[in-house]
Amino acid sequence: MPSQSLPVQPMLDLRAQYATIREEVLAAVSKVFEDQAFVLGSEVAALEQEIAAYCRTPYAVACASGTDALILAMMALDIGPGDEVITVPYTFFATASSITRVGALPVFVDILDDTMNMDPDRLARVIAAHPKAKAVVPVHLFGACADMDPILDIAARHGLHVIEDSAQSIGAAYKGRMAGSMGVIGCFSFFPTKNLGGCGDGGIMTTSGPRLAKRLASLRVHGMDVKYYHDEIGINSRLDALQATILRVKLHHLDSWTRARQAVAARYIENLQPLGAAVKLPVAAAHPASHVYHQFVIRAADRDALRNRIEAAGIRTDMYYPLPLHLQKCFEYLGYKPGDLPVSEAASRECIALPIYPEMKLEAVDRVCAEITSHYN
Ligand SMILES: *Cc1c(COP(=O)(O)O)cnc(C)c1O
Numbered sequence: 001m002p003s004q005s006l007p008v009q010p011m012l013d014l015r016a017q018y019a020t021i022r023e024e025v026l027a028a029v030s031k032v033f034e035d036q037a038f039v040l041g042s043e044v045a046a047l048e049q050e051i052a053a054y055c056r057t058p059y060a061v062a063c064a065s066g067t068d069a070l071i072l073a074m075m076a077l078d079i080g081p082g083d084e085v086i087t088v089p090y091t092f093f094a095t096a097s098s099i100t101r102v103g104a105l106p107v108f109v110d111i112l113d114d115t116m117n118m119d120p121d122r123l124a125r126v127i128a129a130h131p132k133a134k135a136v137v138p139v140h141l142f143g144a145c146a147d148m149d150p151i152l153d154i155a156a157r158h159g160l161h162v163i164e165d166s167a168q169s170i171g172a173a174y175k176g177r178m179a180g181s182m183g184v185i186g187c188f189s190f191f192p193t194k195n196l197g198g199c200g201d202g203g204i205m206t207t208s209g210p211r212l213a214k215r216l217a218s219l220r221v222h223g224m225d226v227k228y229y230h231d232e233i234g235i236n237s238r239l240d241a242l243q244a245t246i247l248r249v250k251l252h253h254l255d256s257w258t259r260a261r262q263a264v265a266a267r268y269i270e271n272l273q274p275l276g277a278a279v280k281l282p283v284a285a286a287h288p289a290s291h292v293y294h295q296f297v298i299r300a301a302d303r304d305a306l307r308n309r310i311e312a313a314g315i316r317t318d319m320y321y322p323l324p325l326h327l328q329k330c331f332e333y334l335g336y337k338p339g340d341l342p343v344s345e346a347a348s349r350e351c352i353a354l355p356i357y358p359e360m361k362l363e364a365v366d367r368v369c370a371e372i373t374s375h376y377n
Contacts, residue, residue, distance in 0.1 A: 059213035062239035066189025069203035070098035120150035140169035143294035260358035271369035299350035
């Protein structure tokens, strides 16, 4: 048995990050407390401009969570009952639940085995079989963009909107374009564990359409442009000034944090490559500069045995995702069966997420890799 005396290696360490920005964060929130203006307002407007500039889109509209960003995006595109929206089953739940929240039906398309992102060829076949489809929601999973050119092309040929679920991929690029700048709307989450995380929930939508931006901004405040006059029914999904001011502080550090994540990922890859076929490594590692490594997910045929071994050595791991969405109980009514989306199902059986965060020491990476290597030797 490996030594039990080593400290527990967590999946991520937000306290280590806070230690590096404590003074900046406290000064920023202190100013908001002095101002006593807590919802939307100038801090949120400033964050919106900075995120728009960062993602190279003309507009950004903040809201209360990444889930709400997806819901608001669908509302703004008039997606509702009778419509279908095509997405992947290998993602966080909110990608699909947001579709049902506006009354539409999710239709699942399988992923590619290597990138674990949406398969454009399968998408073409699913679109052909679903004339009621109104939008496609590719997910930029784990920090790497989906193969957007063919997805955008197929969607455009069939007149479908493309909404990018960019919750895990702020700062990721695809052929020089930023995540969230390629579809009609990009949806981001500021959940604390995301690459740019607040101190609570938060989200933002990016778009290049001035009318869409205006409508999103209205929908998040009850569809209200002129105070107490409602032209349509929106929701209450506003971002707090406290979150915005913290996120503005953190945004300044995001690129250096991304480079640190990439260095951790590079070390994992260097250490684990000698294991050959025993573990499948993230593929977008072929273009490291564009992958922001929200997660470092490897795949192993003997996943549970490997995971037990690593965990026994005090190293925390996770599974993203243990059950694909088409097999979730709440989606039984959609009629999918095991075997319908085999690539996603295999990924669910084989995935292990390893610790990764900007402050992770390379020696800590080596410790995780030594454990994995000894499992196979
Ligand atoms: C986190 C996440 C969301 C939801 O964001 P919240 O802010 O938690 O509501 C949506 N999609 C994906 C892929 C996510 O990882």
